[in-house]
Every structure is written in structure tokens, then in C-alpha cells.
Amino acid sequence: MLRIAGLAGNRGRNLMHIADLAPGGAEVSVVLSDHESAPALAAAADRGIPTEVVERGDDARADHEARVRDHLDDYEFDLVCMDGYMRVLSAELLDALPTVLNVHPSLLPAFRGDDAHQQALDAGVRTTGCTVHVASEELDAGPIVTQEAVPVYEGDDVDDLKRRVLHEAEFKAYPRTVRWFAEDRVDVTDDGVTVDGDEAGQFPARRVVADDRSRGLRYGENPHQDAALYADAGDDGASVVHADQLNEGAKALSYNNYNDADAALDLIREFDDPAAAVIKHTNPAGCAVADSLSAAYDDALATDAMSAFGGIVALNRPCDAATAESIVESFKEVVVAPGYTDGALDVLTGKENLRVLDVGELGNRDDALAEKPLTGGRLVQERDDWAPTRSDLEVVTDRDPTDEEIETMLFAWRTLKHVKSNGVLFATGTETVGIGMGQVSRVDAVRLAAMKAEEHAEGKSAEGAVMASDAFFPFPDGVEEAAKSGISAVIQPGGSVNDEDVIAAADDHDMAMAFTGKRCFRHD
Numbered sequence: 001m002l003r004i005a006g007l008a009g010n011r012g013r014n015l016m017h018i019a020d021l022a023p024g025g026a027e028v029s030v031v032l033s034d035h036e037s038a039p040a041l042a043a044a045a046d047r048g049i050p051t052e053v054v055e056r057g058d059d060a061r062a063d064h065e066a067r068v069r070d071h072l073d074d075y076e077f078d079l080v081c082m083d084g085y086m087r088v089l090s091a092e093l094l095d096a097l098p099t100v101l102n103v104h105p106s107l108l109p110a111f112r113g114d115d116a117h118q119q120a121l122d123a124g125v126r127t128t129g130c131t132v133h134v135a136s137e138e139l140d141a142g143p144i145v146t147q148e149a150v151p152v153y154e155g156d157d158v159d160d161l162k163r164r165v166l167h168e169a170e171f172k173a174y175p176r177t178v179r180w181f182a183e184d185r186v187d188v189t190d191d192g193v194t195v196d197g198d199e200a201g202q203f204p205a206r207r208v209v210a211d212d213r214s215r216g217l218r219y220g221e222n223p224h225q226d227a228a229l230y231a232d233a234g235d236d237g238a239s240v241v242h243a244d245q246l247n248e249g250a251k252a253l254s255y256n257n258y259n260d261a262d263a264a265l266d267l268i269r270e271f272d273d274p275a276a277a278v279i280k281h282t283n284p285a286g287c288a289v290a291d292s293l294s295a296a297y298d299d300a301l302a303t304d305a306m307s308a309f310g311g312i313v314a315l316n317r318p319c320d321a322a323t324a325e326s327i328v329e330s331f332k333e334v335v336v337a338p339g340y341t342d343g344a345l346d347v348l349t350g351k352e353n354l355r356v357l358d359v360g361e362l363g364n365r366d367d368a369l370a371e372k373p374l375t376g377g378r379l380v381q382e383r384d385d386w387a388p389t390r391s392d393l394e395v396v397t398d399r400d401p402t403d404e405e406i407e408t409m410l411f412a413w414r415t416l417k418h419v420k421s422n423g424v425l426f427a428t429g430t431e432t433v434g435i436g437m438g439q440v441s442r443v444d445a446v447r448l449a450a451m452k453a454e455e456h457a458e459g460k461s462a463e464g465a466v467m468a469s470d471a472f473f474p475f476p477d478g479v480e481e482a483a484k485s486g487i488s489a490v491i492q493p494g495g496s497v498n499d500e501d502v503i504a505a506a507d508d509h510d511m512a513m514a515f516t517g518k519r520c521f522r523h524d
Contacts, residue, residue: 002026002182005077005097007085008033012040013166014083014103014174019047023175024182030075032068034087050075056087065093072097079181081174082135086114091137099181099188100135103174105165107131107147112140117161126152128161130169132177134188143192145180148173149208176206202368203380214241220255227255237366240265240336243357247349250356253334256281257312261336261357263418264314269362270387270414271316273430276300276323277415278332280311283438287415288431294322299431302458305330312336316362319344328354338362372524384520387414393514394494396503401489401512404429405466409491409514412468417520423470424449424478426462426487433460442469443478450485464488471519472496476505483509493519 002024006015008031019028031044032052041051052071056064080100094100106116108131113119120128129149136142148169152161180186185196198205211230220227231241240261245253253261264279267287276297277287286303290296293315301308313327314336321343327335328347334355335348348356371380390406401409412427419425419437424445426434434453436445446467453462463486472495473479479490479502490506494515506513 002079002178003029003075003077004178005029005072005075005080006031006040006044007080007082007087008038008040008044009035009084009086010038010040012038012043012083014170015040015081016043016047017171018081018175018178019044019049021175023179026079026178026182029077030072032071034064034085040083061090062092065090069093069096079178080135081178088137088139089135094135094137099186101132101145101174101177102135102140102142103170104131104133104140105162105170107149108133108140108144117158117165120152120161121156121158128152128165130165130173132173134193143188145177145186145193145195146173146198146206149210151210202382207380215252217255217258218252225255229258235367238265238269238338238359238362240357240359243336243359246340246345246356246358247354250353253355253357257334257355260312261314261334264312265336265359267415267418268314268316269365270417275316277314278303278308278311279314280307283420284415284418284432284435285311286432286435289411290430292322293317293320294326297323297326301326301330302460303432303435304452304456305458306456308332319348321347324348384417384522386518387417388491388516388518392516393491394517395512395514396494396499397506397511397513399507399510399512401514405489405512406514408466409468409489412466413491413516413520416468416470418522419470421470421521421523423522425468426450426453426465426485427468428460428465431460433457433462433465442471442473443475443481445469446478446481450481453485462486466491468492470521472499473502474498476501478502479505479509479511483511487511489513491516493517495519 004026006028008015028049030050031040033041034054034056036053044051054068054071078098080097082102107129111119127149129147131147132145134142150164150168180195187194211232214229214231217227219225240258260279260282263282264277267277268275271289273289274293274296275289278285278300285308286300288296288299290299310331310333312334313332318339319337320341324344324347328351336357338359338361369380370383371378408427411430412425416423416425422439422442422445424436426449434449436448439445465487466489467482467487469492472493474496475498489512491514
């Protein structure tokens with residue numbers, strides 16, 4: 001366990017934050033101040049941390065530091081953390097102590113000294129922050145361990161910067177540094193500081209995200225929630241964030257519109273041939289691939305036209321007039337496409353408040369990562385760009401799937417990747433028939449897909465369709481339920497302890513079943 005001796009000159013908020021967090025299991029052994037009235041002493045005592053006071057009298061610097069060492073000799077510690085301790089330590093004291101860290105409220109080497117915030121404002125910088133460094137004889141000049149940036153906004157004063165730098169920078173950077181020391185990842189030499197693992201890569205030890213507010217939104221997911229859209233100015237790929245809204249008179253996109261439009265664009269990028277999807281609440285209401293864009297849209301809509309009401313349409317080809325005519329036959333909120341013909345625009349812009357987004361050429365995706373904010377942090381993962389080919393499929397039943405069933409399996413899997421889990425999808429050819437999404441029971445997802453196919457699909461049937469599941473069937477009941485609807489083939493990851501029973505159920509119903517060996521959960 002890493003033990004810390006704290007040198008505090010005022011409130012010691014960084015030290016108390018470290019004591020409360022105990023990063024890497026570190027523990028504050030003692031807090032010493034040169035002012036008897038320093039609030040840090042009371043805060044430490046409230047936490048059961050021993051305190052010491054070494055007032056600065058008329059004695060020489062060397063004598064004062066000798067008294068500091070005498071007071072610290074009663075405690076065991078591996079690291080010294082300064083927090084508002086306004087003394088420059090001598091080389092003799094620094095040599096006698098373990099590594100001594102300090103935190104400074106600027107991005108060193110800029111704005112050294114005790115008025116860093118005022119210096120930043122006077123210089124007109126638009127970014128400041130904090131620096132955790134190894135203390136040296138020279139003021140604010142020791143080797144840098146880590147830094148954290150914060151923006152400077154128009155109208156900021158010293159108090160604004162002081163508050164933001166403390167909470168958004170120091171409270172991150174100082175505990176991070178302590179944790180690195182606790183994990184024995186820091187090497188301090190005459191040449192500087194190196195941190196094991198603090199390197200570039202897909203998942204670096206630190207992430208800095210800086211987006212620009214693009215626009216305010218009318219509200220968030222619900223009218224009582226405020227919201228705004230932030231844009232990554234460095235991303236010039238196809239996206240709904242940077243898309244041109246071609247019907248300028250229509251109302252602006254809402255929070256939910258952006259969310260759904262992004263999900264729709266994400267789905268139709270799966271396909272090379274003409275494809276269309278209708279999205280509702282980030283789930284596909286229908287998706288299809290066909291010889292023409294208009295046919296793909298009609299097939300997608302027919303999966304569940306009732307649920308598609310007020311949905312988002314996404315196309316992977318420039319929208320033509322025929323497709324536009326079909327789109328405006330029922331109420332839609334947004335159309336997303338990589339371009340529009342003049343005839344299509346005449347049709348679409350004639351529909352009041354149908355937002356028309358041109359995302360530009362789709363091209364290849366450059367963003368390899370997907371992320372989700374959490375309270376206190378965020379999850380970051382690789383995007384699920386994998387989809388099976390014929391050679392990836394492991395046929396596990398007595399009957400082999402036909403060529404047509406295999407084509408449908410591959411289409412169904414690419415679409416199912418964008419269905420919330422637990423997800424089950426019925427498809428024929430290259431169009432959806434019924435979709436069961438967001439169920440906590442896989443057999444209920446099958447039942448929902450069957451109900452959608454029977455009650456909502458127009459001119460479609462589950463009879464002879466392929467069923468795709470985003471994870472393995474834990475029991476045969478999902479296959480048994482699918483058989484009631486006439487499902488003829490199944491694609492699923494496999495990997496259940498009950499795979500043999502599930503395969504046997506498929507054989508009993510003369511179903512073909514193929515395993516992919518990978519699942520495609522989508523939880524948000």
C-alpha cells in the first residue's frame with residue numbers, strides 16, 4: 001500500500017480528495033502544515049488523519065526544514081504530495097524525502113507562480129488546466145508527470161478558472177498520478193518522468209475529448225430536459241451531425257431525431273447494394289436490400305408500417321423521385337441519404353417539417369471506436385464491424401441451408417447487429433419480416449418477432465423465413481416457438497451448454513441451423 005505525507009498550506013482540497021478516493025489503495029499517513037490555522041488540518045482530523053504543524057518562525061530555512069523532517073520522522077510514507085504549500089523546498093530536503101509531487105494550476109511551463117489564473121486571463125488563452133510535476137528547487141519547474149486541460153470561456157474571471165481548474169483538472173490529474181505511483185508505474189530519473197502504460201494506442205491510459213457546441217436543441221429526450229449538440233470538428237466523414245438540412249424552412253432536428261437518424265445511418269452502411277431502413281427509437285422497424293432503392297424502401301416499410309409512423313428513413317444511395325414519392329405517402333420525421341435528385345427534393349421539401357439530411361458520400365468509416373457516457377466515466381469499445389461470410393458459417397444440423405437461406409442469413413445478421421438486445425429477427429430474401437427487440441427473455445423476442453410478422457407485416461409471412469438471434473439459445477424453447485411460425489432456418493452464435501438440445505429441436509423440425517461463433521449484442 002502506498003502511504004502519503006501531505007504538505008498543505010490552506011484548505012488542502014486536493015489532499016482530502018485523494019484521501020477520500022484512495023487511488024490505487026493509497027492512504028494519507030499525515031498532513032503537515034506551516035500554518036496552525038490551515039483548514040486542511042481540521043479536514044484531515046475529521047478523516048482520522050494525523051496532523052502536524054511546523055510554523056515558520058525567525059529561524060533559517062535550513063532549520064525550519066530540519067524541524068519538518070523531525071515531525072515527519074514519526075510516520076511511514078512512500079510519497080509526498082504538496083497542496084498549496086507555498087514553500088520552495090531545498091535540494092537537501094528533496095534528497096532526504098521520497099519523491100515529492102506538486103500540482104500547479106496551469107499547463108506548465110506557461111504561467112508559473114502564484115497568480116497563474118490571472119496570467120492566463122491576461123494572456124487571452126482559450127485553454128488552461130493543471131500540471132502535476134515532481135517538485136524541484138526551481139519554482140514550478142520540475143519534471144512533468146501529467147496534465148489536464150480545461151477551456152477558458154468568454155467572461156471568465158479568476159474565481160471561475162480557479163473553480164473549474166480545481167474540479168475539472170486537479171481532481172482528475174492528482175489522483176491519477178497517485179494511482180500510477182501506487183501501481184509502481186512511475187520512474188523518476190534525472191532525464192525526467194516515464195509512466196509505464198501511458199502511451200498512445202487505441203485505448204490509451206488517458207483520453208482527452210474536446211467537442212464544440214454546434215447548436216442548442218429545443219429539448220432533450222423529453223420536454224423537461226435541456227439539451228445541445230456537440231460536434232467533432234476533426235471528423236469530416238458522413239454523419240448526421242455535420243449533415244446539411246436541405247429544407248431550410250422545416251423545424252430543426254430534436255435530440256431524438258439526431259439519435260434515431262444516427263442509428264439509421266449506421267444500419268444502412270452495412271450494405272453495398274441498394275438498401276433502405278426505417279428506424280423508430282433507434283430500433284429498425286424494417287430493413288431491406290433490393291435491385292432498386294424504391295423497392296428496398298417499400299420492402300422495408302412493409303415489415304411494420306404501423307410502427308414506422310413518425311420514424312426515420314435512411315438510404316444508402318442518393319434518393320430518387322420514385323423513392324421520395326413512396327416516403328411521403330406516410331408520416332416520417334427525417335430522411336437521411338448521401339444526396340438527392342432534383343425530382344426527389346421537389347417531392348420531399350413539399351412535405352412540411354419533413355427534415356431532409358444530406359450526409360454526403362458514405363465512404364469508409366474512420367471512427368473505429370464507439371463510446372457511451374456513464375455517471376463518473378464512459379465505456380469505450382471497438383465498433384462491431386464484423387459480419388459473417390459463407391465460410392464463417394458452421395452448419396450444425398442434419399439439413400444444410402439452401403443458397404437462398406444462406407443469403408438471407410447473411411442479410412439478417414447485418415441487420416440484427418442494429419437491433420437492441422435481446423434481439424431476434426425474421427427475414428426472407430433480403431428483407432425483414434418481423435423483429436423482436438429489447439426483450440429480457442430470448443423466447444419472448446421470438447414471440448415478438450412472430451407477432452410482428454403475423455399482425456404487422458404487409459404481404460409477408462414467417463412461413464419459410466430465416467430466424468437470426470443475436471446470442472445463443474439457452475434452451476430449445478426458442479426454436480420450438482419459431483417452428484410454430486414456420487421458420488425454416490436459423491443463424492445464431494452457438495456456444496450454449498444446451499447446444500445439442502437446441503440442434504436436436506431444429507432437426508426435429510427439419511430446420512437448417514448455422515453457428516457464427518460470435519454474437520452481436522447491442523445494449524444501447
